Amino acid sequence: MFRKRLVLAMSHLQLLGFLIAVLKISHISAQNLPYIQCPMIFRYLEYENQFIGHLKLVLDRTNTENVVRVELSQPGRDTPSSPGSLNFLEDQDSLRYRLSNNEPINYRIDFPTPGVVPKLTKVSVNGEVVCEARPFGAPSSRLTLSRTLGTSVPLSAIPPSQRTDHQWPQTPQRNYTVYEVEEETTQRRRPQQPTPRPRPQQPPTNQRPRPQPVPQLPQEPEFQTPARPPVRPSNPSAQVSKSYPQTIGQLSGICGREKIIQTPFIHNGIEVERGQLPWMAALFEHVGRDYNFLCGGTLISARTVISAAHCFRFGSRNLPGERTIVSLGRNSLDLFSSGATVGVSRLLIHEQYNPNLYTDADLALLQLSNHVDIGDYIKPICLWNENYLLELPSGHKSYVAGWGEDEKGNRNTRLAKMTDTDIITQWECRGNLSEESAKFITSHTICASNAQASGPCSGDSGGGLMLQEEDIWMLRGVVSAGQRMTNRCNLTLPVIYTDVAKHIEWLVRSMWF
Structure with missing residues (x-):
């Protein structure tokens, strides 16, 4: 069984290596780049002559949902029309494996303006700040990105005989499903409220159709x-000690x-x-x-x-x-x-x-x-x-x-x-x-x-x-x-x-x- 897990782990490492190779990502020097407050979880990488961000975080596998929120500070007077994007660097199988084995989840941050590299100012996981830095001074813009990684079942709730962190079969059974929901990928804007519509009145009817023969x-x-x-x-959430009517x-x-x-x-x-x-x-x-x-x-x-x-x-x-x-x-x-x-x-x-x-x-x-x-x-x-x-x-x-x-x-x-x-x-x-x-x-x-x-x-x-x-x-x-x-x-x-x-x-x- 240990050999099977080792083979699976190696396959996921190869997958990540393949993804990085496909992206043609290489390390670059820190020259002319914003200061990185938390280099253990974030770094800048070069991709097609542009910079992207690489974020890696270990998430709580017992949570039904893990919400990662990233804030960036972009220098300049021009506010970009889009804040960029925050995406996973792995497929669902790799995400599931890494989540269940307490391994870092890899994220890719694409910046909105070519040639302009924002500064990472905050990273939070489920509302808890794990990294924070001062933003650029004025003029600058704040960009906010968010990505949710969830499982349909918290792994801690699976019976011990079915726990995927105890043993991995050669072909992993999909005892739960990893999914993703992008919650916030825009800058702060006032939501538009729909205009309430009047409830139409039902016209009276004096005749009802005759019945059809077949029920x-x-x-x-x-x-x-x-x-x-x-x-x-x-369970819909990982909260405990609830009282119910x-x-x-x-x-x-x-x-x-x-x-x-x-x-x-x-x-x-x-x-x-x-x-x-x-x-x-x-x-x-x-x-x-x-x-x-x-x-x-x-x-x-x-x-x-x-x-x-x-x-x-x-x-x-x-x-x-x-x-x-x-x-x-x-x-x-x-x-x-x-x-x-x-x-x-x-x-x-x-x-x-x-x-x-x-x-x-x-x-x-x-x-x-x-x-x-x-x-x-x-x-x-x-x-x-x-x-x-x-x-x-x-x-x-x-x-x-x-x-x-x-x-x-x-x-x-x-x-x-x-x-x-x-x-x-x-x-x-x-x-x-x-x-x-x-x-x-x-x-x-x-x-x-x-x-x-x-x-x-x-x-x-x-x-x-x-x-x-x-x-x-x-x-x-x-x-x-x-x-x-x-x-x-x-x-x-x-x-x-x-x-x-x-x-x-x-x-x-x-x-x-």
Whole structure:
């Protein structure tokens, strides 16, 4: 095993040597170059008759993310239009190896103005300054660069039998995935605030389309995200000693409040901004080396997500919770974007769920393998209680969001979309559906419709039907069944949701804190 590790280490050293050779980098003298305050981690190199910076830092492998921020001082009166760039000098395999073995990560700094060499004035890692020097005197400009190196799983959280720093197989298994996010590559500028748009009013409608003869039963989840290396379940941050709400009363003090967002709801479905509807969850199934998008879900506590039972049990489908991961804090299906990816330690299907009449109790609870840290981007929604109406009147405004099939026929949308929809009575719902479809309407379901034919479609199953009561968001239903015609959803017809309020006792009794 030691020989294998030695061979792998040598291969990575050769890779770095190859990269440097390709760049044709050579050492130069310090003549006419700015003073270097910390030569142990930074030096100037020559590349194609220009200077670049070489930074090397040992990062904390136990962190989910390591943020490196660099400040430079550029002499002269002219402020460059770009601050330059901060990039890695290695590929992902080498980054993963170096991070797990406490070896320096190599960065390359490209300066913005040919012939002008800035002075390194500050280097910080995760907010802690590791090098600092005085900037040039006036006139000069300050340049700021940032690069984040993250792993989908902190290595310290991997069980000892799987720790890659204990042993390396000849072909390293991708037990976690290294990714990079460039956070700040511009100079300080005042962000532009989007102009709030008025919420359009939905025109009244006196006629609803007649039902189509074929109901839409839950489709086998067939939609796949682009093939990527598997992402291991992880805690969203490396912080410890957190306290989490332990009761419904404690949850009520934080639930249902979203980050302030400039974009209001409008008809026909618009993209959800990150921080908007921070309880939205995307469920993925682990298939081979890939994770395929499965269904939507809603966070209701720091350790519980609610979704639809038919996502896991329907027909020949019997998906165990252990093969599911939950994505939180993202408006995107991209698991490499900022957010949390958490495993599932237990799956609980409602005991009254019947695949033959699934809408009546189409509920599943997922116990997350770790508590998630609650903040602006991850927050539970509130649950129904007796202070709110149980029987909603026709036309009561509700909202739904998800990553499912769109009006163009795309199987999934990359970014979540949302729309408003109107509650309709049981009588109205039955009157707009065929006799075969109407049997899925029960005393434990709720229907909603939209005159603009926008709403949930295939892939949105398990997502939440949400109400906004005095700026507090509440979960009222779970997307269960809709209607199809030919190869697309027929959203001129009502969508049937399992009514969470009618199952509130089961939910409160069964959820985890």
